[in-house]
Amino acid sequence: MQVSKRIDRQPTHGEGFRLLGGWVEQPDDLQPSLEGDISADVIVIGAGFAGLSTALELRALGANVVVLEREFAGFGASGRNAGYLAGSMGVEFELFHKRLGLEQARKVVAFYDEGVAYVERRLGELAIDCDYTPSGIIRAAVHPSQAGRLRKSMELGLKLGSVTRQVDADEMRARGIPAAFLFGCTQHGGTLDPGKYVLGLRRAALRSGVKLFEQTTLLSYSEGTTITCRTERGSARAPTLVFATNAYTPQLGLLRDKVVPMRVSALETVPLSAAQLASLGWPNREGLVTPHWTMESHRLTARNSLLITTKQLGYAYGSRTPNVPDAAAYAALAQALDERFPTLRGTAIRACWSGYISLAYDALPVVGETGTQRNIHYTAGCSGHGVGTQSLIGHLLAERIAGIEHPLLTALRHKTPTTLPEPLQWCAVKAALCGANGLDRHLNRKVRAHATN
Numbered sequence: 006m007q008v009s010k011r012i013d014r015q016p017t018h019g020e021g022f023r024l025l026g027g028w029v030e031q032p033d034d035l036q037p038s039l040e041g042d043i044s045a046d047v048i049v050i051g052a053g054f055a056g057l058s059t060a061l062e063l064r065a066l067g068a069n070v071v072v073l074e075r076e077f078a079g080f081g082a083s084g085r086n087a088g089y090l091a092g093s094m095g096v097e098f099e100l101f102h103k104r105l106g107l108e109q110a111r112k113v114v115a116f117y118d119e120g121v122a123y124v125e126r127r128l129g130e131l132a133i134d135c136d137y138t139p140s141g142i143i144r145a146a147v148h149p150s151q152a153g154r155l156r157k158s159m160e161l162g163l164k165l166g167s168v169t170r171q172v173d174a175d176e177m178r179a180r181g182i183p184a185a186f187l188f189g190c191t192q193h194g195g196t197l198d199p200g201k202y203v204l205g206l207r208r209a210a211l212r213s214g215v216k217l218f219e220q221t222t223l224l225s226y227s228e229g230t231t232i233t234c235r236t237e238r239g240s241a242r243a244p245t246l247v248f249a250t251n252a253y254t255p256q257l258g259l260l261r262d263k264v265v266p267m268r269v270s271a272l273e274t275v276p277l278s279a280a281q282l283a284s285l286g287w288p289n290r291e292g293l294v295t296p297h298w299t300m301e302s303h304r305l306t307a308r309n310s311l312l313i314t315t316k317q318l319g320y321a322y323g324s325r326t327p328n329v330p331d332a333a334a335y336a337a338l339a340q341a342l343d344e345r346f347p348t349l350r351g352t353a354i355r356a357c358w359s360g361y362i363s364l365a366y367d368a369l370p371v372v373g374e375t376g377t378q379r380n381i382h383y384t385a386g387c388s389g390h391g392v393g394t395q396s397l398i399g400h401l402l403a404e405r406i407a408g409i410e411h412p413l414l415t416a417l418r419h420k421t422p423t424t425l426p427e428p429l430q431w432c433a434v435k436a437a438l439c440g441a442n443g444l445d446r447h448l449n450r451k452v453r454a455h456a457t458n
Contacts, residue, residue: 027273052207057210070215089142090195142192143186228378246380252362260363267319272354299441313345320431
């Protein structure tokens with residue numbers, strides 16, 4: 006039996022900001038689009054962290070793999086994120102604990118932490134130089150009132166097996182952390198250039214024999230013992246299909262009832278002068294994330310610019326992902342930049358951009374199988390932790406396709422809450438974001454008042 010799935014194409018357009026993420030350019034060796042009819046053992050849709058990792062791991066098992074990518078490898082979230090290789094510190098421990106119970110929540114925390122170790126291993130195995138700085142990440146408070154929430158989260162995290170510890174004010178100052186960040190808790194991992202990482206995965210995939218077709222839009226796919234993926238000028242057939250398209254998956258007619266695409270924005274300064282860098286301190290360049298309801302993230306890059314991300318999230322009606330500027334988000338990021346780093350006020354901005362993560366209502370990863378033969382695999386719901394988790398997912402999915410169910414994959418299997426239909430979802434998401442932004446604005450007013458006292 007063949008069941009046809011039709012896909013609506015989404016045009017990409019925009020002006021006044023960087024259409025690509027701040028880390029990537031179109032490769033000089035752009036791979037040709039698919040023309041004609043081909044066959045493989047596995048077809049992977051999407052050439053980001055998850056898709057390329059899955060393809061590489063499958064090739065290591067001897068599979069013939071085809072990857073279809075609408076633009077080019079790294080064009081989506083993998084080339085637009087902040088570049089944090091982070092474990093379980095930033096996840097919502099309380100939500101996981103209530104949703105899954107103690108034992109399964111512990112296994113999910115182990116999954117997040119293993120993502121860090123997996124990427125660190127792969128950087129060496131694949132000889133990928135992506136400016137990885139394993140200096141750790143600090144979840145850092147910007148106001149004394151955040152102490153209780155931060156402490157409670159850390160205590161539960163320790164109970165669930167998270168590797169973390171408290172960093173008091175004295176240690177923050179001894180480490181040279183910028184003064185706006187008062188205290189916090191640490192997590193292993195660090196920061197990297199996600200563009201160099203994803204393009205390193207691309208090079209490794211091409212070397213391994215993965216057939217990568219870029220600028221190839223998936224128009225439709227069929228279900229059955231053999232799956233046929235149709236593109237503008239060709240088709241690919243295989244007994245197994247993997248959707249590694251994360252926030253873009255609902256556009257492909259899948260996971261509309263499981264994940265919500267959320268727009269995340271970034272703002273990067275021009276490279277800082279030696280004097281500006283000295284004014285910050287920050288010798289170890291730890292990644293800093295705040296415990297706001299909608300977190301801020303702050304880091305220095307290898308090119309000596311300062312990158313600030315998130316601050317405000319956005320949602321487009323109907324789970325769309327338009328590649329358009331978000332002026333309100335960039336303004337909020339610029340204000341946060343001035344307030345957290347007063348010595349950098351007036352520094353020119355190199356670039357700003359936006360991209361999409363996917364979020365389930367319970368903030369847990371979404372992995373599974375679908376189709377009449379259960380041979381269509383998917384991964385989504387990275388919730389902003391994609392560098393580690395979506396890389397590791399590649400290993401887990403490859404084993405699953407080969408007939409091995411890894412315990413970490415089993416730990417992720419749960420009933421994902423069903424999303425709301427439109428227009429209820431738009432109303433609910435907008436109301437939630439409005440509430441979170443209101444709470445964060447109130448906190449930031451307290452931060453400004455505290456700074457003047």
